[in-house]
Amino acid sequence: MSLITRLLPLALVTVSLPALAAEPLEVFVSVAPQQTFVEAIGGEQVEVHTLVAPGESPHLFEPRPRQIAALAEADLYVRIGAPFEEAWLARLRTANPALPILDARKGIALRQLATDGDAHHDPGHEHHHGEIDTHIWTSPPLVRVMAGHLRDALGALAPAHAEHFAANHDRFVAELDALDAEIHERLDGLAHRRFMVYHPAWGYFAATYGLEQVAIERAGKEPGARALTALIEQARREDVRLILVQPQLDPRAAERVAAAIGGRVEAIDPLSPDYFVTLRRLAALLVAGAGR
Template sequence: MKTLQRMNATKPAAAHSSTHALGVLAVLALALCLTMVTPVIASAADAPLQVSVSIPPQKYFVERIGGDLVRTTVMVPPGADPHTYEPKPSQLRGLSGSRIYFSIGAPFEDAWLARIVAAAGPSLSVVPMHKGVTLLPAAAPLHSDEAEHAEGKEHHEDHHAHADGHGHDHGTTDPHVWLSPMLVRHMSLAIRDALAKADPAHAATYRANYDRFAADIDAMDKKFADLFAALPQDRRRFLVFHPSWNYFAHNYGLTELSIEVEGREPSPRQLRAIIDLARRERITTIFVQPQFSRRAAQTIATEIGARLVDADPLAEDWAANLERTAKALAQATGR
């Protein structure tokens, strides 16, 4: 009887012990779940801000301001021609993770920006970096004015027939705004503000990074101004195949002379006129870029004994590229 009583007495204690054990297990399970979920939440919060841009120099601008806090996708890869480039379907699909698209007025945006927005979805914010920038007129080809004058009326008539037949439009604007240091300083404010809006927790970092970038641009601008200041007025003209450097030239009192406009090479008669003018100008250097054919430039260089020098307006390392090009221009114009 006593044994039975003792057995009955132990039942509540055993039940209480079992309930306690279950409670402990539940707490441990919850703690384990939280341990597993917390790194996922932290990882998502610490992930870089996904942004997209049109051309490689913009990647440089974004990363100078965003640093490790951003990850940048470039739509037009190095070596491709932004006038004709068509994004791959995989690139359009990859835009789905981007929060911001920085446009800059590159020619391919005219045809593709609307499709890029549609592919990315409503979460994508498009920020036009070049908004408010006063665009320069597109450079007329060298054979449209000065070479025409050299050739006389016969060439004048031939040129207009050639232009009409190929749709030359010398009234369009020049899109190469990223080759002016001071315009980049201004346009990068849009990058700073857009990143701060999308990621307010790091707004102070974006502001500080912009200030450092702006200071570097100011120093670069002064260096270039000093480099070209001593050039005589009759030595401030340089010859390019494709007219990309007009904004840079405008900043530092230079004049860009172009062989072609909008991808059109000169006719044989125009080519002869350009050669004559290049001789009179004592041109010793012709600047070319990897996105375009060198054929016409090489023909002129061979005739006048000039050399070809690469000046890539789409190089990703924007600052180093401008330094190299400025030195090459100073050497070419200081002949």
């Protein structure tokens, strides 16, 4: 037998192995925290792409043509309710009518932004009732709900890995439950239950832990003079010394309020992929801001 004849079977095996290996599922999400959740459950069986890049605002974002084209070839899109989604879903469905779309909000009671921080009832500050708060991921118990949907969706797309997804889901949920218990332990005893934010991104977090956020910005607009005065008076009355801002947004209005009350501004990003680090830091800031 010649050397070529002896090596031919090995060569055939070597070439055919990659063809037998399953490709990771191509999953698209709207914001970075979702990527963390999908990767925690999917592991090496998923490749996750986030539409809104770090530093961008979901409220101003528009998907680029190359992102739409890539989405049309995806195995799954997980929507979160970001403002840009509705306008582009029809185009996505036209490009790929078979694209599975998972709504991460399924089974979750959604909040209205106008219900957050309305305590001062300032007549000079316009309220936009009916605007839905999309930041559902800021509550660990709600992420637990989302995790179950992700496990089921990934398992349906790749049944051979369903047990793998289920095991990853259980580990992830255990981490969420530990985080939830830790935050309750830190915040349940706070005497001051209100905190001030520039953009109302923490409503679900506040609702989960019995807190109330007071927002400076409403419907993407800075407050007028009367509303700003009312916010300053409220902060002084309630001894608020901490104002939270997002790094994607202009902090000048928050800085004006902080200067008037002798407080400080802290940047914390609800869009950070470092989910557990971010929520632990938020809890620590709220404890420090309450003087405990």
